[in-house]
Amino acid sequence: MDNNTEKFDVCIIGASLAGNYLCYLISNLGLKIAVIEEHYDIGLPLQCAGIVSRKIKKLIEIPNSIILNKLKVAKLVSPSGKSILLSGDEEPLVIDRIGLDNHFYKQAERFSNVSYYLGERFKSFSYLKEQHQTKLWITTSKRKFTASMLIGCDGPLSSVAKSLKSKNKVIYASQIVIRGSFEEDQAVMYFNPDWKELFGWIVPEGNKRYRIGLASSENVFSKYKKFLGIIHIDFKSKISQQGGIIPYGLMKNVAFSNILLLGDAACQVKATTGGGIIMLLTAVKIAAIAIRKSFKANNFSKKYLKKNYEKPCKSLIGSQLKIHYLIRMLLERFSSKDYDTFFKILKTHHIEQKISFYGDMDFPNQLILQLLKSSLVIKFLLKFFLQNPILLPKILFIFLKR
Ligand SMILES: Cc1cc2nc3c(=O)[nH]c(=O)nc-3n(C[C@H](O)[C@H](O)[C@H](O)COP(=O)(O)OP(=O)(O)OC[C@H]3O[C@@H](n4cnc5c(N)ncnc54)[C@H](O)[C@@H]3O)c2cc1C
Structure with a gap:
């Protein structure tokens, strides 16, 4: 020097x-x-779908020009096409990242x-x-x-x-922007054991433009093509295309x-x-x-x-990120049938509305507590843990580790 x-x-x-x-x-x-x-x-x-909870407004002053759309509903779709709708307080924003x-x-x-x-x-x-x-x-x-x-x-x-x-573990994402005619105030998430590390998504950015993506740990492009087939989108109709990498794991x-x-x-x-x-x-x-x-x-x-x-x-x-990771560990082990059973429990026993009310995109501890008050959810999880005996010790290890 x-x-x-x-x-x-x-x-x-x-x-x-x-x-x-x-x-x-x-x-x-x-x-x-x-x-x-x-x-x-x-x-x-660009490497983002740009969807954030309204909490962003409490964290930063966000100019109106950066808010492209406001969402009312999140629709979760199972591999067999069954769905639940979550609405409520969160009303996420779609932003110009x-x-x-x-x-x-x-x-x-x-x-x-x-x-x-x-x-x-x-x-x-x-x-x-x-x-x-x-x-x-x-x-x-x-x-x-x-x-x-x-x-x-x-x-x-x-x-x-x-x-x-x-070093972080990562998953890979593929996304296109198209013009289309889906719901303008609804984000849709498609779950599937084939892309178990996340989901496929449709995010409306307003003015009939939609961000359509999927993330997974491997073979992302072939899975993405399969997903586009399921939602009847032609890849060639894209206005723009993005890729991206998402870190995966615990802080x-x-x-x-x-x-x-x-x-x-x-x-x-x-x-x-x-x-x-x-x-x-x-x-x-x-x-x-x-x-x-x-x-x-x-x-x-x-x-x-x-x-x-x-x-x-x-x-x-950190503790909230652990809860997100725990939920992901559970979802990763869901079969197509598990998704249908779980959605059915949430739908037929009015837990869907509780999630809507307590659902929190960022800090989900309240949501978990509400879900665990339902004996049906507990029963489903018990059966699930018995089928996946390695899962419980893994979860305990994560939570006991500082
Ligand atoms: C497809 C996709 C969709 C997503 N959707 C959402 C969403 O809807 N909502 C949400 O909240 N989050 C979403 N995310 C996650 C979100 O985009 C990231 O969490 C966020 O961008 C992280 O910001 P960052 O500044 O930490 O890192 P990054 O945005 O990754 O930026 C890192 C920067 O560092 C630069 N850089 C890297 N290496 C070097 C180097 N050696 N020297 C100099 N510069 C370097 C890069 O060029 C880049 O500009 C999504 C991510 C992806 C991939």
């Missing part, structure tokens, strides 16, 4: 939603911030202490001892510089996480010496829906406070960052 080496306080990798929102939140702290993004265009390529990423980018990049480096790839980091302080020596595809903190907001295949020997360690992981890089994603936006916005707020505290106390130790970031993250979203 020579005297000309550029010095930053914070280096954020990834200028998507997590990176841009974090940069915006800490941009007024007087810190020198570098944001490294491998693509030249913010928000592209490219617009949202750009919204925070535009607000953050006008600060003179913030430098965006687009079209540049993070490659590696190493620790650097400097006058009783540990800093980071960061290498990108175009430069080398130092920083006190590195924040990995670089998505499901995070290079920052990989450097820390933390792991997210704080290290001088380093935080955030968003998809930290697996802060609901295993039931693949949705990450609400979770990551919640985590970004915690990260911004932790970063401020670290610079104030001049303490970037793993212990301090775990206390101020990882612990609050685990208590606010």
Whole structure:
């Protein structure tokens, strides 16, 4: 390192939603911030269906221009075509995801202490001892510089996480946008043991345009074609096409010496829906406070960052993410017949309405408690656990592990 080496306080990798929102939140702290993004265009390529609960309005001020549609009903369809309808308080929004990423980018990049480096790839980091302080020596595809903190907001295949020997499992998604004539206020989810890690979806973005996708761990494109056949959509009728990767599993360690992981890089994603936006916005707020505290106390130790970031993250979203993962573990073992039986129980015993009322896309503990009040649900689950004896010890292990 020579005297000309550029010095930053914070280096954020990834200028998507997590990176841009974090940069915006800490941009007024007087810190020198570098944001490294491998693509030249913010928000592209699009990898999102853009459906979020209204909780987003409590987390951020969202411009009306970014809200494309408001939904009233979620329709869940079993492999044999039986369905249940969930409505109620949630009324999710369909958002312009490219617009949202750009919204925070535009607000953050006008600060003179913030430098965006687009079209540049993070490659590696190493620790650097400097006058009783540990800093980071960061290498990108175009430069080398130092920083006190590195924040990995670089998505499901995070290079920052990989450097820390933390790797996410992932599932793959395929999506097209078409013009069609489905319900305009209804999101539809198609469950099937063939794509057991998630579901196929139809999300109406308004003006008769629909986002139609599917995610699975393998052979996604052949499964996607099968799904399009089921819903009678011709792939060639697409207006646009997207692919994508969704992290799959539980949030792991997210704080290290001088380093935080955030968003998809930290697996802060609901295993039931693949949705990450609400979770990551919640985590970004915690990260911004932790970063401020670290610079104030001049303490970037793993212990301090775990206390101020990882612990609050685990208590606010970690336990909910575990519940989502538990539900997914159950659904993954459902046969086509199990779906029909379960939907029938929910429908004929008015539990459908309870889900509608208590249903919560992000924090499902209330919903689980309500479901467990039904003896029919308990009976179904008992039979199910007996058929899958390995499942209960697995669930207990996850819940007892800190
Ligand atoms: C098909 C699909 C549909 C989805 N639908 C929904 C939905 O409806 N609702 C919802 O809430 N969530 C949804 N999600 C999940 C949601 O999109 C993610 O949780 C969210 O985008 C995560 O944001 P992020 O900023 O953490 O990471 P990302 O959006 O993945 O951004 C990571 C950024 O880092 C950059 N980057 C990566 N590596 C490097 C590197 N080495 N150097 C520099 N830059 C790098 C990338 O270019 C990218 O800009 C969906 C995901 C997919 C794939």
